[in-house]
Amino acid sequence: MRVNGVERAAPDDTRRLLSDHLRHNLGLTGTHVGCEHGVCGCCTVLLDGAPVRSCLMLAVQAEGHDVTTIEGLARDGSALHPVQQAFHECHALQCGFCTPGFVMSVVGLLAQHPHPTEQEVDEGIAGNLCRCTGYASIRRAVTRAAELSR
Amino acid sequence: MTTRWFGAPVQRVEDDRLLRGRGRFTDDFGDGALECCFVRSPYAHARIRSIDASAARAMPGVVAVYTAADLPFGGVDLPLLIPHPNLTHGRTQRCLASERVRYAGEAVAFVIAASRYVAEDAAELVEVDYEPLPVVITPEAALIAQHLVHDDVPGNVAAEMLQEVGDVDKAMREAAHRERLTFRYERAAASPMEGRAVWARWSPGDRKLTVYDSTQSPTSIRGGLAVLFGLPESNVEVIAPDVGGGFGPKIMLFYPDELLVPYAAMQLRRPVKWTEDRQEHFTAVNQERGQVHEVEVGFDGDGRVVALSDDFIHDGGAYTPYGIILPIISAAQLPGPYRIPNYRVRFRDLYTNATPTSPYRGAGRPHACFVMERTLDTIAAELHLDRIEVRRRNLIQASEFPYEVGVAWQDGNTVVYDSGDYPTLLEMAIANLGTKPAGDNVGMGIGIYVEGTGVGPYEGAHVQVLVSGKVVAATGIPSQGQAHATVWAQVVADELGVEVGDVEVTSGDTRRFPWGVGTFASRGAVTAGNAMHVAARMVADKAKLIAADHLEAAVEDLELVDGRVRVKGSPDRGIPLGAVAVLSNPVRYAFGGGTEAATQFAAKPREGPPLRDGEQPGLEATGYYSPPGSTWASGCHAAYVRVDPKTFRLEILKYVVVHDCGRVINPLVLQGQIEGGVAQGIGGAFYERLAYDDDGQLRNASFMEFLMPYATEIPPIEIDHIETPSPLNPLGVKGAGEAGVIPVGAVLASAIEDATGLKITEMPLSPLKLYELSMLRK
Numbered sequence: 001m002r003v004n005g006v007e008r009a010a011p012d013d014t015r016r017l018l019s020d021h022l023r024h025n026l027g028l029t030g031t032h033v034g035c036e037h038g039v040c041g042c043c044t045v046l047l048d049g050a051p052v053r054s055c056l057m058l059a060v061q062a063e064g065h066d067v068t069t070i071e072g073l074a075r076d077g078s079a080l081h082p083v084q085q086a087f088h089e090c091h092a093l094q095c096g097f098c099t100p101g102f103v104m105s106v107v108g109l110l111a112q113h114p115h116p117t118e119q120e121v122d123e124g125i126a127g128n129l130c131r132c133t134g135y136a137s138i139r140r141a142v143t144r145a146a147e148l149s150r
Numbered sequence: 151m152t153t154r155w156f157g158a159p160v161q162r163v164e165d166d167r168l169l170r171g172r173g174r175f176t177d178d179f180g181d182g183a184l185e186c187c188f189v190r191s192p193y194a195h196a197r198i199r200s201i202d203a204s205a206a207r208a209m210p211g212v213v214a215v216y217t218a219a220d221l222p223f224g225g226v227d228l229p230l231l232i233p234h235p236n237l238t239h240g241r242t243q244r245c246l247a248s249e250r251v252r253y254a255g256e257a258v259a260f261v262i263a264a265s266r267y268v269a270e271d272a273a274e275l276v277e278v279d280y281e282p283l284p285v286v287i288t289p290e291a292a293l294i295a296q297h298l299v300h301d302d303v304p305g306n307v308a309a310e311m312l313q314e315v316g317d318v319d320k321a322m323r324e325a326a327h328r329e330r331l332t333f334r335y336e337r338a339a340a341s342p343m344e345g346r347a348v349w350a351r352w353s354p355g356d357r358k359l360t361v362y363d364s365t366q367s368p369t370s371i372r373g374g375l376a377v378l379f380g381l382p383e384s385n386v387e388v389i390a391p392d393v394g395g396g397f398g399p400k401i402m403l404f405y406p407d408e409l410l411v412p413y414a415a416m417q418l419r420r421p422v423k424w425t426e427d428r429q430e431h432f433t434a435v436n437q438e439r440g441q442v443h444e445v446e447v448g449f450d451g452d453g454r455v456v457a458l459s460d461d462f463i464h465d466g467g468a469y470t471p472y473g474i475i476l477p478i479i480s481a482a483q484l485p486g487p488y489r490i491p492n493y494r495v496r497f498r499d500l501y502t503n504a505t506p507t508s509p510y511r512g513a514g515r516p517h518a519c520f521v522m523e524r525t526l527d528t529i530a531a532e533l534h535l536d537r538i539e540v541r542r543r544n545l546i547q548a549s550e551f552p553y554e555v556g557v558a559w560q561d562g563n564t565v566v567y568d569s570g571d572y573p574t575l576l577e578m579a580i581a582n583l584g585t586k587p588a589g590d591n592v593g594m595g596i597g598i599y600v601e602g603t604g605v606g607p608y609e610g611a612h613v614q615v616l617v618s619g620k621v622v623a624a625t626g627i628p629s630q631g632q633a634h635a636t637v638w639a640q641v642v643a644d645e646l647g648v649e650v651g652d653v654e655v656t657s658g659d660t661r662r663f664p665w666g667v668g669t670f671a672s673r674g675a676v677t678a679g680n681a682m683h684v685a686a687r688m689v690a691d692k693a694k695l696i697a698a699d700h701l702e703a704a705v706e707d708l709e710l711v712d713g714r715v716r717v718k719g720s721p722d723r724g725i726p727l728g729a730v731a732v733l734s735n736p737v738r739y740a741f742g743g744g745t746e747a748a749t750q751f752a753a754k755p756r757e758g759p760p761l762r763d764g765e766q767p768g769l770e771a772t773g774y775y776s777p778p779g780s781t782w783a784s785g786c787h788a789a790y791v792r793v794d795p796k797t798f799r800l801e802i803l804k805y806v807v808v809h810d811c812g813r814v815i816n817p818l819v820l821q822g823q824i825e826g827g828v829a830q831g832i833g834g835a836f837y838e839r840l841a842y843d844d845d846g847q848l849r850n851a852s853f854m855e856f857l858m859p860y861a862t863e864i865p866p867i868e869i870d871h872i873e874t875p876s877p878l879n880p881l882g883v884k885g886a887g888e889a890g891v892i893p894v895g896a897v898l899a900s901a902i903e904d905a906t907g908l909k910i911t912e913m914p915l916s917p918l919k920l921y922e923l924s925m926l927r928k
Contacts, residue, residue, distance in 0.1 A: 015267060029178035030171015032394070034343045035428040039853035042343060070171035084169040088161060091818050094826065095631030096168030097175065097343040097394025126860040129853065131343050131395050132631045133822055134829030134890075135861035 001062040003028070004072030010060045019043040021059035022069055030070035030100045034129070041128030044101035045069050051108035051127075070100035073107065083107050086145035087138075094132035102128045106142050110149055116142065155640035156881075159818035160650055164635045174391040176347035176364045176425070183349060183421035184213055186411065187269035189259035189276045190430060191251035194287065194503040194846020195299070196280040198249055203259055205275040211268035213418060215276065216260040216410065218248035223413075228404055229374060232473035237309040240470045241300050241501070245406045251280070252299055252468035253505050254846055255433025257406045262414050262422060285503045285846040289442050289465040292500035299468060299501035308466050309474045309499040313481065315556040316492030321457035325448025329528055334912040335517040335895070337440040337465060337842075338834045340510040341858060342630070344394020345426035346435060348407050350415040360387045361412050364394070366401040367668030369626045372660045374404055375412055383664070390628035390658035397830070398510040399436045400630070401670040402472060432851035437840065438476060438510035439913075440465030440502075443521045448492075453529050453540040457492040460484060460521065465507065466499045472508035474499050475560050479514030479602070482557050482565050486522050487572040487598045487784060488544040495557065503846045509670060511830060512891045515601060520913060523597045523896035527903070537596060537900070538580060545572045545598070548874075559780065560671075561605050567782040569874040572598060575808045579786040582806040582870055591795050592803065595901025596788045597893030602780040603811070603885025604676025604876075609666045611681040613642055613689045614770035617741070619713055619728030621646060621653040623685070625678040626666025628658020632674060632887060633819040638682045640815055641881070645686035646693075646727065647710035665774075672885025675815060676781055680879045685773030693730045693769055699756055700725055700733060731769040736760030781876040781884035785809040787828070787893045791901040798917035798924075800836050800902070802865040809869060812876045812884035820886055821869055827890015828867050833859045835895045839914050 001008055003026060011021050017036075022028045022045070031054055034042035038056040045054045046068035054067075073081040080088065083106045093099040102125060109116060109124030116124060121142045130138065167173060203215040218224035228242045247258050259276045263269035284297040292299070292306040299306055322328060349362040359381060365371055368388040376383040393400065407424045415422040426434070441464050448457035464477040477497040485493055530540040546553050548571040555565035576598060586594060611625045623642050629635065639653035646653075656662045657678070658669075666678075694708040697715035701708070701723055709718050716724025725733075761767060790803040807824055814820050837857040841849045850856045875882030899910040908923045 013267070020266075023178075024181070027181070028171070029175075030173070032175070032344070033177070034345075034394075035853045037428065037852055037854060040343060040428075070169075074170060076170065076172075080166070080169060087169055088165040091162065091822050093165060093168055093631075094633070094822055095343070095395045096164070096173050096392060099168055100171050103169065122861050126862045129343060129858050129860060131341060131397070131830065131858070132826045134825035134827070134867065135864045136825045136866055137822060139861065139866075 001065055001067055003067045004069060010063050014060050016059045017055055018057040018059045018062050019054040022054060028069045028071050032097055032100055041105060042098050042101040044104040046104055046108060049111060051105045070103060082148035083145040086141040086148055090137050090141035090144055092133060092137040092141035098128060098130045102138060106145060110146055115146060155643045155650055156815055160636055160640055160816055162633050162636045163639060175344055175394055176349055176362045176391060179362055180349040180421055180423040183423040184262050185266040185269055186422065186424040187261045187266065187273045188257050189273045190434065191254055191256045191258055193251060193280050193282050194254045194285045195283040196251050197283060198247060198251065199279040199281055201259060202277040206261060206272040209272045209275060211264040212261060212272045214262045218244060218246040221245060223378060228471060230471060232475055234474050236311045237470060237474050239303040239308045242471045243469045245409050253503055255430065255505060260410050287503055287842050287844060287846045289440055289463045289500050289502060292502045293463055299503055303501060306501045307498050308470050308501055312496040313557045314494040318457045318459050318492045318494040321492035322446065322448040325456050326450050327532060328446065328448050329532065331445040331525060331528060332911060333443040333521045333524055335439055335441050335520060336914060337437045337840045338510060338838060339432065339437050339840055340397035340399045342395025342397055345428060345431040346400065347425040348411040349423040350412040351421040352416040352419060354419055358385050359412055362389050362391055363408060364400060365390050365403065366396045366628060366670055367403060368628060368658050368660055369664065369666045370403055370668060371408060378409065388660045393628055393630040396630035398513060401668050402436045402508040428853065429851050433505055433848055436508040437505050438507045439517055441480065441517045445521060445525055447525050449529050452543055453533050453535050454543050455488065455490055458490045459494045461496045464497055464499045465502050467502055467504050467506035469506045471506055476507060476509060476514045478558060478560055480518040482559050483515045484518040484522055485555055486519060487546055487600050489546050504842060511888045515892045516895050519597060519599045519893050520896045524899060527900050541576060541598060547573060559602060561780060563779055566779060567600060568876050568878050570782060570784045570810060571872060571874050572784060574872055575784060575786040575810060578808045578870055579788045579806055582868060583788040583804060587790055587803050591905050592790060592792050593901040593905025594790055595897040595904065597896035598786045599892045600782050600784045601672060601889055601892060603672035603783050604777055604781040605671045605673050606777050607667060608774050608776035609677035609681045610663060610772060610774040611678060611685040612663050612772045613685040614768060615689060615727050615731045617728050617731045619726055621648055623653055623682060624656040624662035625681060626663045627669040627674055627678050630669065637815045637819060641679055641682045642686040645683065645690050648713050672887040675883045676777060676879060676885055677775055679883055680775035680881050681773055683881055684775055685771050688771030688773050689769060692771060693727060696730050696733050697725050734769040735767040778878055781812060781878055783811040783884040783886060783889055785889055787897045789897050789901050791905055793902055793905045798920035805865055806868045809889060810872045810874055811886040813873055813882040814871065815883060823886050824869055824890040825867050827888065828894055829859060829864045831891040831894025832864060835898045835913060836915050837863060839916060
């Protein structure tokens with residue numbers, strides 16, 4: 001599999017979840033695990049550009065695919081990705097635990113809907129749980145990200 | 151002080167690394183550590199006949215399996231925090247149960263293996279022979295006491311407390327109207343997105359224990375571990391790195407893993423890590439909010455309350471590790487913003503076969519607010535008065551502060567409101583709510599609350615100017631998302647005349663600041679915020695003293711501006727703060743530039759020894775702030791809702807908040823705290839329910855069935871503020887962390903009752919619950 005553009009080997013252990021593989025084998029700990037049953041969305045990564053739950057996939061299932069994690073959006077030292085920048089400007093994160101999953105979902109959403117309506121925003125982030133923000137600032141961030149991406 | 155940063159919507163300095171996936175949560179550490187899994191009781195109440203871990207121990211990859219018999223502290227009860235004379239029958243669990251389990255999820259064995267996968271497989275092989283016992287699951291059943299949770303606790307009563315202000319019996323007798331009401335609030339779960347986790351390593355050579363813990367109180371964890379393991383506190387380091395939400399349950403200590411993981415690391419001489427999974431979080435992490443209130447209220451023909459008597463039972467859960475703080479808070483906060491001349495409150499804290507309880511955001515207040523607000527709505531209905539008018543007539547007026555309520559508060563004092571303006575909150579909320587939207591099945595709800603925040607005993611802070619001119623600051627209490635690194639930097643930057651970006655804050659790391667209490671009770675801004683202010687001011691004073699020598703100016707003529715100490719009116723006569731830091735340390739070996747001024751061969755040597763009597767090297771200071779009493783924040787929420795008459799789907803058409811937490815440090819951060827709190831309140835009021843069955847099994851221990859709201863359930867929240875500064879602290883601030891959640895249940899109950907005509911006396915609600923109520927009415 002290619003992870004953030006780099007060819008990486010799959011784990012020997014076929015039981016290994018993609019989320020665990022990313023975090024603990026590849027050291028990409030920006031992908032978080034909040035429920036391990038596919039509801040909270042903290043572990044969202046892009047698989048060939050589309051958001052998926054990395055806790056609901058075995059790592060070996062990602063063989064031959066492109067995986068993008070939060071670390072792959074902006075290189076260290078370079079400017080934030082527009083979605084990351086928008087989350088910062090709009091105070092769309094507090095504890096930051098759900099944030100990578102939200103950011104990846106929004107990257108996926110904006111790829112599909114560059115100018116999302118209010119309803120598309122709500123639906124686009126309705127697969128991710130946040131316990132801190134109450135979502136209002138995240139909604140604002142999605143709108144802002146769409147502006148920044150133009 | 152200058153007010154350049156204080157009050158400004160400064161964007162957060164902690165965001166960048168969190169957004170790049172460079173956060174540092176506990177499970178992000180510990181590559182190569184041994185990993186663990188608990189064996190937990192599947193029964194809510196059972197006697198343990200035997201435990202056989204031999205098959206698990208024999209499994210390849212398993213390093214150790216601990217049962218109580220394997221632990222030197224296996225027979226020791228875990229600490230009981232905050233003892234109270236009324237807690238006559240306090241009980242705490244043991245690290246691992248060996249004789250009796252009292253809630254489903256109680257830890258029985260602990261498996262340590264090469265990986266989590268192996269540990270979970272091995273946990274399946276631990277054979278525990280249970281003899282199930284009768285279960286007490288509701289507080290009502292606990293009160294009947296047909297069965298006991300603890301054989302030696304009669305009536306399941308852990309504590310009882312009775313308080314009275316005025317003469318309730320007399321006032322009730324003389325009241326023109328009296329009503330008896332029953333209100334029921336169920337348990338709830340905080341559910342931070344990050345579960346709990348602990349990673350420990352032991353250095354045998356220097357006998358140093360280092361523990362990373364997703365806790366709200368690393369200083370207390372350190373103190374407890376030092377005592378248990380017989381180490382000087384200086385040999386124990388506890389770090390709460392990034393913590394993925396707390397909301398209360400992470401202030402609880404000790405959870406069994408907080409002892410077992412460090413113990414295993416010491417025994418096995420290898421790093422050990424345990425990370426909770428979501429299912430065990432639902433049963434093994436403390437919950438809150440279960441109470442049943444029996445109220446009698448006496449009122450006059452104008453709707454003024456003349457007497458209020460409340461007798462409530464509190465679902466304490468299987469143990470009382472956190473004392474009786476919760477019912478104490480409920481009892482104290484029930485009168486809220488209202489003048490209740492005669493008030494009597496009794497509570498009994500009861501044991502049940504459910505997960506123990508300790509504060510969850512709001513901590514005793516949402517239920518108390520619900521009871522008071524529902525009572526006022528009942529008075530309004532009885533007298534055919536407007537609900538808002540009844541509140542107007544009962545509110546404490548702005549001229550009445552300080553206002554003494556007279557009942558016991560959680561800090562050991564009695565409740566005295568320091569400042570506030572409740573009538574203005576109410577009028578602003580009504581104005582902001584505006585006219586009722588057209589259409590059928592629309593209702594209005596309103597709720598007002600006060601919140602005792604900023605409880606002591608104290609917090610401290612260390613502030614240091616480096617020779618680079620940058621500033622580092624540290625405090626003991628960790629952040630779980632409350633933007634400590636930004637708001638403390640604002641406070642420090644103002645005192646030192648530097649940019650926020652020049653101040654780097656560390657919180658929750660005992661290596662940097664070993665003293666303090668914790669992040670809870672909406673206390674961070676008040677306690678640590680003021681400690682930062684105190685410490686930074688000490689540093690500023692020291693900088694002026696040193697610069698005065700150097701600039702040959704009087705101390706009182708100096709000011710700190712733009713990273714320099716300079717003479718007022720002569721901005722060119724000044725010295726950079728970094729150079730003052732150099733001067734503060736009389737050096738023999740110099741680093742960092744500018745040091746020629748600080749050597750013994752300096753051009754202008756000071757008289758006397760390099761350090762004069764009482765002087766300490768370094769441009770740094772440690773300051774503390776200890777509040778004389780709590781600061782009392784307040785707010786009013788109001789909403790319009792629509793309830794579908796067939797499906798009972800709830801639609802929140804408008805939700806307004808008017809909030810008062812004294813002076814606001816950072817409005818951006820405050821807005822986030824309130825929006826998040828209201829969302830958590832909406833979840834708790836209408837979507838989330840802990841569905842325990844009669845056997846004490848939590849039937850919905852997953853996010854599939856415990857319905858935390860997504861964005862689709864949470865409406866926009868309109869927020870407005872007033873500021874009544876607290877007279878109790880230098881910054882004039884009050885706490886804000888819990889505020890958003892407190893009145894939401896009361897507001898939605900009021901609005902739903904208005905919309906549907908269904909009498910709402912319990913929480914949580916749901917479409918199903920409303921349907922059931924509508925069937926009962928028919």
